[in-house]
Amino acid sequence: MGLRERKKEKTRLAILDAALDLFVEQGYESTTIEQIAGVVDISPRTFFRYFTGKDHVALLFHDHGEAILLETFASRPADEPPFTSLMHGMRAVMQDLLDSTPEDTARFLKLRRLLDDNPQLVGRSVARGAETERRLTEAVAARRGVAAEEDLLSHLIVAFATSAMRVGFECPMTEVSMPAIARRMAATIELAERSLRPGWDVEAG
């Protein structure tokens, strides 16, 4: 890896950390791009060359999680019930978080607390994740051997799975720590699987 790329990664992390600290200190809304750029000592224009906008910074882990979800689903056996595969994806996202460096863990916890204080961000994450959801639905429909546009169940499977994901990750909680989040995540998966009728996700459209 050349000097150029190392420098870029360094700037990227500098922006991320500066933004996170400012968000926590003075709130998400009242933090401006100019302030973030000021701390990192770059021009505001450069900020937008690293992130598409303010919410991109705040929802970085969502993008990452969605990528893992897509990969995991694709790598699961084709004869596994789709919802089961998606729950495996959910576990994979959680595991990835547990395996990350202490620095990344700290960043994630800051973001997590940010979501509690700014519920609008949860909504924005859905907006940002719409494309992922569409692709997941395509993948589920493909596995079910039907066209996504004509199969309500494929949509419902993905909708229920992402719902569970949001309940596990984003609902306010008293103690914000990795073990607590992992516990809630496991409980949510269990609850969701228990609530659904066995075989519901392998029926004909």
Added chain:
Amino acid sequence: MGLRERKKEKTRLAILDAALDLFVEQGYESTTIEQIAGVVDISPRTFFRYFTGKDHVALLFHDHGEAILLETFASRPADEPPFTSLMHGMRAVMQDLLDSTPEDTARFLKLRRLLDDNPQLVGRSVARGAETERRLTEAVAARRGVAAEEDLLSHLIVAFATSAMRVGFECPMTEVSMPAIARRMAATIELAERSLRPGWDVEAG
């Protein structure tokens, strides 16, 4: 109703119709507030006195639907399983649409087509509806006799219900018409209820 209020309602509808037509004609993103204000012959400032922003216009029916959902849930018997009540709410929202005037139906169908062309708007609707979702969760938890912060199931019930709502209303469809939407809505409710294990939403937290 005085002249003042009639005038306001007229302006409100004029803005709505002008915005809708512009959105359909030239796309949501490329339509500016200034253009909308120009057609209605008001100042851009006044636009913001009727609507909080561009997406407020595009998601007007969502607000309305959410209000009906909350009312319906509150009016259902306290011993009815919460998810069942929410599905009744979903039917009530649909029924309200079917009962609306031809003008409102036409507006709704325009908005519905807008959602197909601009998937980002679906996400924004979730962002806008976050507060409603929170209040629904409170209501469900109250009926279950538990505190919302400590009951995952209350969150999951609401999340599943709103998921079903989004699948029924917002998934792209080939034929966009009231009968087609009503049919899909009914099918989604049926599918959701069939997919869940009976009694799942009345268990202890």
Added chain:
DNA sequence: ATGACTTGTGTCAGTCTGTGACAGGAAGGT
């Protein structure tokens, strides 16, 4: 190392959304 080539950065200018403050005018009640 010196050159040419690529790529990241700052500056500048501009658009669009959204908001607060103020003044004038239309509607409502007496």
Added chain:
DNA sequence: ACCTTCCTGTCACAGACTGACACAAGTCAT
């Protein structure tokens, strides 16, 4: 008519973005 209330336009402004351009820093030859 009169006073109050509410609505509206104008002005001024902040903040999120974007395109264009010139310059500097990194990269890769010879």
